[in-house]
Amino acid sequence: xxxxxxxxxxxxxxxxxxxxxxxxxxxxxxxxxxxxxxxxxxxxxxxxxxxxxxxxxxxxxxxxxxxxxxxxxxxxxxxxxxxxxxxxxxxxxxxxxxxxxxxxxxxxxxxxxxxxxxxxxxxxxxxxxxxxxxxxxxxxxxxxxxxxxxxxxxxxxxxxxxxxxxxxxxxxxxxxxxxxxxxxxxxxxxxxxxxxxxxxxxxxxxxxxxxxxxxxxxxxxxxxxxxxxxxxxxxxxxxxxxxxxxxxxxxxxxxxxxxx
Amino acid sequence: xxxxxxxxxxxxxxxxxxxxxxxxxxxxxxxxxxxxxxxxxxxxxxxxxxxxxxxxxxxxxxxxxxxxxxxxxxxxxxxxxxxxxxxxxxxxxxxxxxxxxxxxxxxxxxxxxxxxxxxxxxxxxxxxxxxxxxxxxxxxxxxxxxxxxxxxxxxxxxxxxxxxxxxxxxxxxxxxxxxxxxxxxxxxxxxxxxxxxxxxxxxxxxxxxxxxxxxxxxxxxxxxxxxxxxxxxxxxxxxxxxxxxxxxxxxxxxxxxxxxxxxxxxxxxxxxxxxxxxxxxxxxxxxxxxxxxxxxxxxxxxxxxxxxxxxxxxxxxxxxxxxxxxxxxxxxxxxxxxxxxxxxxxxxxxxxxxxxxxxxxxxxxxxxxxxxxxxxxxxxxxxxxxxxxxxxxxxxxxxxxxxxxxxxxxxxxxxxxxxxxxxxxxxxxxxxxxxxxxxx
Numbered sequence: 001x002x003x004x005x006x007x008x009x010x011x012x013x014x015x016x017x018x019x020x021x022x023x024x025x026x027x028x029x030x031x032x033x034x035x036x037x038x039x040x041x042x043x044x045x046x047x048x049x050x051x052x053x054x055x056x057x058x059x060x061x062x063x064x065x066x067x068x069x070x071x072x073x074x075x076x077x078x079x080x081x082x083x084x085x086x087x088x089x090x091x092x093x094x095x096x097x098x099x100x101x102x103x104x105x106x107x108x109x110x111x112x113x114x115x116x117x118x119x120x121x122x123x124x125x126x127x128x129x130x131x132x133x134x135x136x137x138x139x140x141x142x143x144x145x146x147x148x149x150x151x152x153x154x155x156x157x158x159x160x161x162x163x164x165x166x167x168x169x170x171x172x173x174x175x176x177x178x179x180x181x182x183x184x185x186x187x188x189x190x191x192x193x194x195x196x197x198x199x200x201x202x203x204x205x206x207x208x209x210x211x212x213x214x215x216x217x218x219x220x221x222x223x224x225x226x227x228x229x230x231x232x233x234x235x236x237x238x239x240x241x242x243x244x245x246x247x248x249x250x251x252x253x254x255x256x257x258x259x260x
Numbered sequence: 261x262x263x264x265x266x267x268x269x270x271x272x273x274x275x276x277x278x279x280x281x282x283x284x285x286x287x288x289x290x291x292x293x294x295x296x297x298x299x300x301x302x303x304x305x306x307x308x309x310x311x312x313x314x315x316x317x318x319x320x321x322x323x324x325x326x327x328x329x330x331x332x333x334x335x336x337x338x339x340x341x342x343x344x345x346x347x348x349x350x351x352x353x354x355x356x357x358x359x360x361x362x363x364x365x366x367x368x369x370x371x372x373x374x375x376x377x378x379x380x381x382x383x384x385x386x387x388x389x390x391x392x393x394x395x396x397x398x399x400x401x402x403x404x405x406x407x408x409x410x411x412x413x414x415x416x417x418x419x420x421x422x423x424x425x426x427x428x429x430x431x432x433x434x435x436x437x438x439x440x441x442x443x444x445x446x447x448x449x450x451x452x453x454x455x456x457x458x459x460x461x462x463x464x465x466x467x468x469x470x471x472x473x474x475x476x477x478x479x480x481x482x483x484x485x486x487x488x489x490x491x492x493x494x495x496x497x498x499x500x501x502x503x504x505x506x507x508x509x510x511x512x513x514x515x516x517x518x519x520x521x522x523x524x525x526x527x528x529x530x531x532x533x534x535x536x537x538x539x540x541x542x543x544x545x546x547x548x549x550x551x552x553x554x555x556x557x558x559x560x561x562x563x564x565x566x567x568x569x570x571x572x573x574x575x576x577x578x579x580x581x582x583x584x585x586x587x588x589x590x591x592x593x594x595x596x597x598x599x600x601x602x603x604x605x606x607x608x609x610x611x612x613x614x615x616x617x618x619x620x621x622x623x624x625x626x627x628x629x630x631x632x633x634x635x636x637x638x639x640x641x642x643x644x645x646x647x648x649x650x651x652x653x654x655x656x657x658x659x660x661x662x663x664x665x666x667x668x669x670x671x672x673x674x675x676x677x678x679x680x681x682x683x684x685x686x687x688x689x690x691x692x693x694x695x696x697x698x699x700x
Contacts, residue, residue: 063698072613072694093617100615107697111610113264115271120264127261128615184698 018252019048019212020069020180025078025088027064038064040235041078045251048083051203051213053226061235062216063184069214070103070182071095083179083210100128104173106202108185110165112157112172118144118164119153122171129176136175143171147201163194170201181206183215192221199225261616265624266631268604275603279596279681280636286589287640287674288647290582294666295648297578299659304568305561306499307507311352311381311390314530315539317560318349318546321553325567326560327503329354331524332552339550340529345542347532350389353382353515354527357508359490361483363420363441376418378506380485382515382527389530392509397431398494402478403511407491412498415506419483434495435480442481485518500659502568586673593632594681601625601685606697613694621689625682633678637671 027039038061046052054062067073069080071087072095080087082102090098104125112121122140127133141153147167157165166186173181183202187195199215199222206213215226223229228248230240240250270276308317308326318340320330334351341349357380365372383390383403391400396413403410416425423441428434478493490508498507510518516525531554533542543554555563569575601608608621648660 063695067695067698070613096612096615096617098615099613103615105610105613105697107610109606109697111606111697113268113271113607113610115267116264120267124264124611125614127264128611133263 017048017209018045019083020044020046020214021079021081021251022046022065022069023079023081025065025068025075025080027061027068027073027076037235039068039075042232042236043078043251044230044237044240046212046214047227047252048212049207049209050227051207051215051225053223053229054214054216054232055218055220055223055229056232060232062232065232066182066184066214066216069180070105071099082212100125101176102179104176104178104181104206106166106169106173106181106183106186108188110157110162110169110189112165112168114157117154117156118149118160118168118171121157121168122175124172125176125178140171140175143175144168147171147205161194162190163197166190166194166198167201170198170205174205177211179211181211181213183213183217185217185219186215187217187219187222195219195222196225261620261624262627265627268607268624269600269628269631272600272603275596275600276632279593279600279632280639282589282592282594282596282681283632283636283674283677284639284643285592286585286677287637287670288643289585289589289640290670290673291641291644291662291666292647293578293581293585294669295644295660295662296658297574298663298666299661300502300574301565301568302661303500303502303659305564306501307354307379307381308557308560308564310393310499311530312393313389313391313532314350314557315533316531316543316546316554316556318529318531318550318552318554319527321551323553325564326354328567329527331522332526332529333524334526336526336550336552337529340531340546340552343542343546343549345534345537345545347534348387348389349529349531350384350387351382351512351526352384352390352528352530353380353512353519353525355380355515355519356505357485357518359419359483359485359506359508361419361442361481363423363481366423366441372421374419374421376506378415378419378485378508379501379503380515380518381507381509382512383509384530385511385513388511389532392496392498394497396495396497397434398478398480398496400494400496400509402493403509405478405491405493407489407514408479408493408510409490409514410494410496410509411492412507412509413495414498414500414504415508416495418504418506431495438480486520488517490518586677590677590680593636593677594684597629597632597681598684598688601688605688605692608689609692609694609697612689612692613697618690622686625686625689629678629682632681633674637674640674641667641670 022042022044025039025042029036029038042065054065056062064073068075071090075088078088085098087095087098113124119137119140122144123136126136126139144150144153147170149164149167152160152164157168160168186202187198190198202213202215203225224243226243228240228242230250231238237250240248242248305326320332323330337349337351340346357378358375359378360375362371362373381390388400388403392410398410400410402408411419414426420441425434425437428437479491480495481492483490483492496509501507533539539556546552546554612621645662648662651658651660
């Protein structure tokens with residue numbers, strides 16, 4: 001097949017598989033005069049095997065967008081598909097179940113359960129799926145070992161540093177091998193060096209052929225860790241830049257949607 | 261997810277202890293007040309159970325409870341005996357009398373005069389039907405002696421205030437102590453020898469025995485009732501009554517001498533039904549032939565308790581305390597539980613974001629509430645029981661009886677407390693937007 005115009009302009013696109021397609025998503029909050037348009041028809045394609053960063057000023061709609069993508073919030077219009085699965089067409093119950101198997105979260109404040117050990121925290125997604133506790137904790141212990149926390153698996157979050165807690169959160173986000181990893185300001189509570197370590201971990205551990213990684217961040221020091229950076233303002237995506245800073249299209253019309 | 265819920269709850273030990281305490285407080289208060297109430301109600305009818313041996317109590321139809329004596333003419337006894345199906349029928353006197361006595365106060369060394377209202381029970385002269393279940397010291401047969409009475413052990417506290425006689429555990433020690441405080445082995449011996457030398461030969465021991473020495477006489481001490489001498493020949497074990505007056509047992513004919521003379525002195529007739537006869541049928545026969553009421557022991561107990569429930573402030577006072585305890589427990593547990601939920605709201609949000617549905621979240625909260633309820637109930641009931649055990653005994657002032665109904669009632673109340681306490685928390689987490697976890 002001859003290359004498409006998009007593939008001519010972005011040769012690297014041909015090797016990538018479409019992971020997340022966000023099509024004309026709109027979301028508003030409030031009613032009447034107090035209506036706030038958080039998302040004004042956002043369209044964005046995210047490929048598998050890469051780190052997509054979403055940046056923008058406070059209140060521009062970044063959190064709303066990733067909430068819709070993760071199935072936590074309902075879009076008023078538009079659609080979101082993850083490896084061909086239409087999230088926006090699912091019921092609340094279906095979305096809850098979908099998240100438990102296919103979505104991983106890394107939060108700014110870690111949100112680890114303070115009463116659980118590092119291994120128990122990392123094992124939570126497997127336990128939510130119904131995996132027996134011992135098996136889940138065993139897998140979590142292995143994964144924490146890969147993340148350099150092998151000797152701290154029995155420590156509680158209060159006994160861990162910020163960087164260590166975030167690594168536990170990364171383990172928790174990846175243990176069930178989700179299709180999409182959503183990271184909300186993963187380095188905001190960390191110093192630069194630790195933040196870079198965390199981002200490197202995300203790149204090394206999270207990026208996979210069957211996974212998309214979205215990182216919402218203000219931290220321009222880590223922009224270089226992303227494969228593409230989408231700039232968002234006032235509810236829509238203004239521009240998408242590649243890792244070199246060159247503009248690229250937000251959507252890849254050339255890429256065929258991948259099935260489940 | 262259950263173990264996660266429990267770990268979340270027990271992770272904050274101070275808060276966990278506070279929630280459990282709130283529930284335990286309510287459980288203990290409900291159990292303790294309920295047991296005291298039940299114990300008091302049993303005391304109101306204690307004498308009915310103590311006067312054993314009869315199938316039926318025959319009385320004036322207007323009698324409402326055991327102490328509401330409506331005396332009958334003594335000839336009613338003969339009429340009752342004439343009813344078919346009755347094996348025997350005996351008279352019973354029950355009333356209040358005034359006892360006077362003197363004793364040597366062992367603390368001050370002075371002579372103390374006591375005038376006390378006592379409950380006087382007059383048993384059938386020959387059969388002693390209704391006699392005390394057991395004697396602490398002395399022989400019930402000594403009631404056949406002239407002037408003799410038997411006093412209940414707890415009643416010694418009222419007859420000999422501040423002497424601690426009711427706390428003495430050994431019969432011999434009690435006899436000695438009574439002899440000492442009453443000073444009877446000198447004065448009483450001399451008095452008896454002077455009063456009835458023919459009937460009761462004077463004891464062979466010299467009247468100059470040391471204080472507290474046993475002179476071999478069954479008479480423990482003496483008192484005066486209605487200007488008649490009463491010789492106490494035994495101390496019995498009787499259930500404490502509601503009024504806590506001393507109980508004196510004597511014969512029916514002697515009881516009539518100890519109280520002011522009236523035309524009607526027959527309080528009750530105790531009836532034994534012939535073997536093979538129906539108690540209900542005989543009761544109906546007595547009622548139709550004599551016009552008197554005839555009820556069983558259980559029916560009389562129920563009648564007495566109902567009277568106290570309906571016509572005294574006891575139920576409302578206890579119920580007020582129980583209800584207050586319920587609300588206080590709910591408030592403490594509810595407030596701390598809600599506070600715990602608020603402190604963990606981000607964690608609940610994270611769980612919801614990770615795919616834990618509302619039903620599972622509700623299950624987690626209810627499991628936490630259930631654990632708190634289980635522990636609080638156990639601690640509360642255990643604490644109340646220990647309280648009751650520490651204050652038990654015939655000499656105890658505390659009326660405490662734990663019926664199994666109370667355990668069920670308490671468990672139900674605690675379950676309601678836990679549900680109410682967790683309702684706000686459940687609402688909070690169910691309505692929680694998982695997107696909260698994305699906010700810094």
